[in-house]
Amino acid sequence: MFQTRGSVGIVDKTFSRQGKQEISLSSFAYLFGELVQYCQSQVSNIGELERKLDEVGYGVGVRLLEVLCYRERSQRRETRLLDMLKFVHSTLWKYMFGRQARDLEQSNTAEDEYMISDSDLFVTKYVSVPREMGHFNPAAFVAGVVRGVLEGAGFPARVTAHYVAVKDQLRPKTVILIKFTGYSAIMQREQRMPGS
Amino acid sequence: MEMINAEIFTLTYGSMVRQLVADYEDVEEVNKQLDKMGFNIGQRLIDEYLAKSKTQRCSDFRETAEKIAKVGFKMFLNTTASVTNWNADGTECSLILEDNPLTDFVELPEQLSALKYSNLLCGVIRGALEMVNMDVECSFVKDMLRGDDVYEMRLKLLSSSTESYPFKDDD
Numbered sequence: 001m002f003q004t005r006g007s008v009g010i011v012d013k014t015f016s017r018q019g020k021q022e023i024s025l026s027s028f029a030y031l032f033g034e035l036v037q038y039c040q041s042q043v044s045n046i047g048e049l050e051r052k053l054d055e056v057g058y059g060v061g062v063r064l065l066e067v068l069c070y071r072e073r074s075q076r077r078e079t080r081l082l083d084m085l086k087f088v089h090s091t092l093w094k095y096m097f098g099r100q101a102r103d104l105e106q107s108n109t110a111e112d113e114y115m116i117s118d119s120d121l122f123v124t125k126y127v128s129v130p131r132e133m134g135h136f137n138p139a140a141f142v143a144g145v146v147r148g149v150l151e152g153a154g155f156p157a158r159v160t161a162h163y164v165a166v167k168d169q170l171r172p173k174t175v176i177l178i179k180f181t182g183y184s185a186i187m188q189r190e191q192r193m194p195g196s
Numbered sequence: 197m198e199m200i201n202a203e204i205f206t207l208t209y210g211s212m213v214r215q216l217v218a219d220y221e222d223v224e225e226v227n228k229q230l231d232k233m234g235f236n237i238g239q240r241l242i243d244e245y246l247a248k249s250k251t252q253r254c255s256d257f258r259e260t261a262e263k264i265a266k267v268g269f270k271m272f273l274n275t276t277a278s279v280t281n282w283n284a285d286g287t288e289c290s291l292i293l294e295d296n297p298l299t300d301f302v303e304l305p306e307q308l309s310a311l312k313y314s315n316l317l318c319g320v321i322r323g324a325l326e327m328v329n330m331d332v333e334c335s336f337v338k339d340m341l342r343g344d345d346v347y348e349m350r351l352k353l354l355s356s357s358t359e360s361y362p363f364k365d366d367d
Contacts, residue, residue, distance in 0.1 A: 021201075021202040021203070021274065021297070022199040022200065022201065022202055022274060023199065023200060023201075023202040023205045023272075023273065023274050023297060024197040024198065024199055024200075024271060024272055024274070025197070025198040025199060025200045026197065026198075026241075026244055026272070027205060027272045027273065028200055028204065028205045028208070030237040030240065030241055031205065031208060031209060031212070031237070031316075032208070033237075034233040034236055034237055035208070035212050037236075038212075038216075038229075038233065042219065052215075055215065056208070056211045056212055056215050057211070058211075059207075059210070059211030059214055059215070060204070060207040060208055060210075060211045063207055063210075063301065064203075064207065067203065067301075095201060096201065096204055098200075098201075122200060141208075
């Protein structure tokens with residue numbers, strides 16, 4: 001089904017090790033702006049818009065996981081929940097945003113919920129949400145990326161992005177809420193692993 | 197200019213194209229949509245270009261093409277193109293890209309061989325030039341994803357008008 005005409009397939013090409021190529025943020029902002037507008041033209045409400053952005057982000061996430069595992073983790077992938085969350089919080093965040101996420105917390109009310117929060121994610125930088133769109137957060141795209149990474153690694157989850165107001169600060173922070181869908185199965189799997 | 201990781205940009209573009217392919221089914225429609233998105237981007241991008249590039253007004257189309265290839269591509273894609281194959285009148289040329297950041301990690305499957313994957317770029321150029329009163333046609337003629345040796349865009353000037361105020365001073 002997937003045959004290419006070129007003699008050299010993409011997996012035969014050498015894989016750039018460092019990948020430190022850069023591109024201007026405005027190029028991304030233009031593209032992202034168009035992406036949001038396109039998604040908006042396809043849907044009728046904000047929930048669907050966020051889901052659509054999440055889907056696009058998911059495509060990025062599953063691919064990023066592979067790239068990062070090869071490049072940053074010398075071909076290893078995390079198999080434990082906490083290590084995986086740390087991987088998202090530090091490795092993935094550093095790769096995407098140039099720094100670690102500010103916080104990684106477990107929810108007080110549910111043990112299968114975790115939150116990663118940070119402010120000034122560049123995807124939201126040039127986006128101002130009109131009042132009639134209420135709680136829409138363009139970081140739904142980032143939530144999609146996180147979902148892609150987690151699901152690709154075998155930790156299916158529901159991931160959503162929310163704005164949360166912070167005291168004494170003008171701009172709200174973005175909280176990425178992760179709810180693992182098969183939490184008990186993941187825990188059982190971890191117990192069977194050697195060394196636990 | 198503030199910079200970010202280029203691979204995020206590449207993958208985001210790829211994921212967007214995938215979404216378009218899934219939504220439209222007809223590949224021609226996807227090409228059109230990409231061009232349209234590029235056009236919208238170009239219309240806004242030209243302002244940033246004029247504000248930040250610190251370049252002088254172009255005296256002719258040859259200079260315009262050079263500026264796109266050397267300054268514009270450098271600013272927004274962090275790569276450069278070369279300008280060749282001019283026609284005798286100086287209204288048509290080719291932009292050759294050897295490195296195209298949009299297409300890293302990309303492979304076109306057989307059933308999408310009609311997809312102009314990087315068509316966004318054509319739209320961007322068309323949109324940007326329209327805002328400086330130049331009507332152009334721009335399309336990909338060679339694409340490495342389809343087995344060619346380079347990426348080649350054909351750029352054709354249709355008409356250009358000098359800037360003039362639509363009103364008189366004493367109105």
